[in-house]
């Protein structure tokens with residue numbers, strides 16, 4: 001079973017298409033939320049994902065776009081993009097977003113956007129947040145998104161600080177049997193100073209994970225964002241990867 005592990009597509013269809021073209025064959029997509037927000041093609045991204053075999057959890061931008069989260073919790077640019085997204089979503093696409101669970105478990109994997117103790121909002125962005133969450137899930141592995149930064153936090157024992165690790169690019173490495181948090185990075189708005197779309201391949205037969213990056217036509221997405229009147233800062237950041 002080969003899983004295409006995605007997070008934070010953020011209405012960026014060009015980035016999503018580049019990932020799909022680069023991924024090769026896969027059996028299923030596991031999507032860690034934030035299908036919409038920031039980018040210019042929310043309905044198209046939802047349709048593209050739902051046309052493929054997938055499981056998907058909700059992210060904070062998905063909830064905000066359908067009014068399930070108070071948009072005042074966002075920064076001004078994210079809020080503007082969210083309000084724009086609300087105007088674009090058709091009733092069908094609102095229903096799709098509303099149907100997304102906030103957490104899923106598949107075999108040895110817990111699947112969530114933020115953290116297992118606060119699935120929509122908490123960022124597992126540093127060792128201390130991972131360490132505060134080991135008791136909040138029962139599986140061996142927890143897959144998270146939300147930060148848009150590819151990283152692994154590996155359990156190191158009771159009362160020990162976990163290990164932060166950055167996986168090699170384009171190399172399948174063993175998952176191991178130690179508990180861990182794994183974040184595949186962001187497809188539609190990568191944030192670690194690299195504008196290329198970021199994702200991972202999980203091979204559940206070989207028990208490996210491969211972290212990947214792929215270039216996409218950033219200017220195409222930016223053109224659509226400008227035409228939609230989305231905030232200039234959100235347009236610029238796609239060129240820089242922050």
Ligand code: ZN
Pocket residue numbers: 008010034059061146147148
């Ligand atoms: Zn996000």
